[in-house]
Amino acid sequence: MNEYLIIALKIVFVLMAVLSLAAILTWLERKQSALMQDRIGANRADIFGLRAIGLFHIIADSLKMFLKEEFVPPGAQRFLHTVAPLMSAFFALSVAACIPFGKLILDGQTIYLQIIDLNAGILYLIAMMSFSIYGVFLAGWASRSKYSLLGALRGASQMLSYEIAMGISLIGIIMIYSTLSLREIVYAQGELLFGFLPAWGVFLQPVGFIIFLTAGMAETKRVPFDLPEGESEIIGYFTEYSSMRFGLFFLTDFIEVALVAMLMSVLFFGGWNIPYLQDTGFVFPWGGSLAMSPLLASLLGILAFGVKVVFFCWLQLTIRWTLPRFRYDQLMKLGWKFMLPLAMANVVATGLVLVLLD
Numbered sequence: 001m002n003e004y005l006i007i008a009l010k011i012v013f014v015l016m017a018v019l020s021l022a023a024i025l026t027w028l029e030r031k032q033s034a035l036m037q038d039r040i041g042a043n044r045a046d047i048f049g050l051r052a053i054g055l056f057h058i059i060a061d062s063l064k065m066f067l068k069e070e071f072v073p074p075g076a077q078r079f080l081h082t083v084a085p086l087m088s089a090f091f092a093l094s095v096a097a098c099i100p101f102g103k104l105i106l107d108g109q110t111i112y113l114q115i116i117d118l119n120a121g122i123l124y125l126i127a128m129m130s131f132s133i134y135g136v137f138l139a140g141w142a143s144r145s146k147y148s149l150l151g152a153l154r155g156a157s158q159m160l161s162y163e164i165a166m167g168i169s170l171i172g173i174i175m176i177y178s179t180l181s182l183r184e185i186v187y188a189q190g191e192l193l194f195g196f197l198p199a200w201g202v203f204l205q206p207v208g209f210i211i212f213l214t215a216g217m218a219e220t221k222r223v224p225f226d227l228p229e230g231e232s233e234i235i236g237y238f239t240e241y242s243s244m245r246f247g248l249f250f251l252t253d254f255i256e257v258a259l260v261a262m263l264m265s266v267l268f269f270g271g272w273n274i275p276y277l278q279d280t281g282f283v284f285p286w287g288g289s290l291a292m293s294p295l296l297a298s299l300l301g302i303l304a305f306g307v308k309v310v311f312f313c314w315l316q317l318t319i320r321w322t323l324p325r326f327r328y329d330q331l332m333k334l335g336w337k338f339m340l341p342l343a344m345a346n347v348v349a350t351g352l353v354l355v356l357l358d
Helices: 003-036 056-067 078-098 121-142 146-169 171-177 182-188 206-219 243-268 294-320 328-357
Strands: 103-106 109-112 281-283 289-291
Touching: 003 056, 003 078, 003 243, 003 294, 056 243, 078 121, 078 243, 103 294, 121 146, 121 182, 121 243, 146 171, 146 206, 146 328, 171 182, 171 206, 171 328, 182 243, 206 243, 206 294, 206 328, 243 294
Parallel strands: none
Antiparallel strands: 103 109, 281 289
16 A cells, blocks of 8 residues: 555544544533533434434534634734634644554554654653643733733643643653653553563553643643633633634643543553453463454454543543642642652652662
């Protein structure tokens, strides 16, 4: 198959996977919050009388976003006001370019469901996530509203604070697997510890996983880290946005939820790896095996990755509807006085263990 055609198909697959999951999460959050609060949830939108447990609300919300009037505040910087939501969505989607979704083995040829495998993949994803700060800050500043500007300042400082802890939490992963490539990290997690335990990052870096999960949720700017979008305080960097410009910010939040779930699956839970599953089938440490075709094994790996991603999306939504919002001083204190020192201590402890085992 033509190399450029394969790349184009990969791009389409990745974009469709991320955007579709983000769209489904808008519905899932409504239904899950309703279940936790003993409500019915979104169930009114229908097509020819068919309601499909509220799934048509995704279409209804999309049409509403596209058809509502676009509003730009008087005195706002029109160009930056328009560009800001595009920047947020673009840099969020850019992270997906280096995420390995799985692999397909066809006629002895391995096709990786990954747009590009960078030698510095972890550095790339941290850089792209850092750039999303500009979309948030420019949205508040360009609106020429003190409420939007306050939300933008909160958002920028919060994202900067937790990105530092997130980046340091990944140093332990880099030290253990000795690579910055996400694909190589997934392959390294296919090994076994002590002959039976999967060499997943969560077992080797449990503290790093907790820090990454917490910092990742703070990056999505959702409860309990939703200070940049304080609805009860009429504060939000997108307060002065309407129509699909607001829709892009709204969708970006769910894209980030999906991306955090994917990164946790790749970095800490083996990516497409299933314990004891190799390309030729299951090989059990206590003896015995179960043979299967390489294609079936690769399809099971892709399915396993999807299950892990869905689980972590569910986990983030559950935390979002369980914990109350932090005060802003509590938010900053958690990031700078607890998360950052803990991440640095984890790096030191990892280094000492590696030196002792060397």
